[in-house]
Amino acid sequence: MTLLIAVIAAVIATVKWYTAKEDLKLGVLCFLYWGASLMWLVDAIFEYVELGPAYFSPEPADMLNDAFLGLSVVALGLVIWVVRLLILDPKGKLRKSFRKNNEPAKGAKENEAC
Numbered sequence: 001m002t003l004l005i006a007v008i009a010a011v012i013a014t015v016k017w018y019t020a021k022e023d024l025k026l027g028v029l030c031f032l033y034w035g036a037s038l039m040w041l042v043d044a045i046f047e048y049v050e051l052g053p054a055y056f057s058p059e060p061a062d063m064l065n066d067a068f069l070g071l072s073v074v075a076l077g078l079v080i081w082v083v084r085l086l087i088l089d090p091k092g093k094l095r096k097s098f099r100k101n102n103e104p105a106k107g108a109k110e111n112e113a114c
Helices: 002-019 026-056 060-088 093-102
Strands: none
Touching (some): 002 060
16 A cells, blocks of 8 residues: 555656646655655565465555555655755745845834944
8 A cells, every 4th residue: 555655646746747837846756756666666575475465465454554654654755845845945935035024124224323
C-alpha cells in the first residue's frame, strides 16, 4: 500500500511539474516521491522473497498501517517541499512582505534630532 501511495504521489507531482507554467520548484517534490517509491519497491521485492505468494494477501490491519505510513510520508514530503519553497522564496513575496512591515509609517520622520 505504501508503494502504491508513493507512486501515485510521484506521478501527480511529476505531471504537475511538467505542466506547470510557474516555477514552484516541484522537481524536489518529484525526487522525494520517486525516491520513496524506489525504496518501497526494493522493500516489496525483499518482502516477496521472504513471504512468497502470501505477500499478496495481507491482513486488513497491515494494509491500514501501510496506508497510514504512505499518507504520512506524502504529508512529510509536502512539508519538506513547502519549507524549502519558503526558504528559497522564488517570487520574492516573503522579502516584499518583510520589507513592507519594516518600512516607517508615512509622514513619520526617520531621523529626528533631539
